[in-house]
Amino acid sequence: MRTTGPRIASLVTAIVFLGILWLIFQRVWIVIWVQVPWWVVLLAGVILFLLIDYLVHRALGGRS
Numbered sequence: 001m002r003t004t005g006p007r008i009a010s011l012v013t014a015i016v017f018l019g020i021l022w023l024i025f026q027r028v029w030i031v032i033w034v035q036v037p038w039w040v041v042l043l044a045g046v047i048l049f050l051l052i053d054y055l056v057h058r059a060l061g062g063r064s
Helices: 004-035 038-059
Strands: none
Touching (some): 004 038
């Protein structure tokens, strides 16, 4: 039972992350590809993922 919490938290994190990315890229797809270097998009994605992961684990009561 102890592994169920972290698995659910990871699943929720992935779903939230993909949902947010989908909404963002849906609206600014052309702007991102024309104006921003590829490494900035990658860095922003990693930072967004880590932020969402941290918030979900805090919300679901995961250990630090």
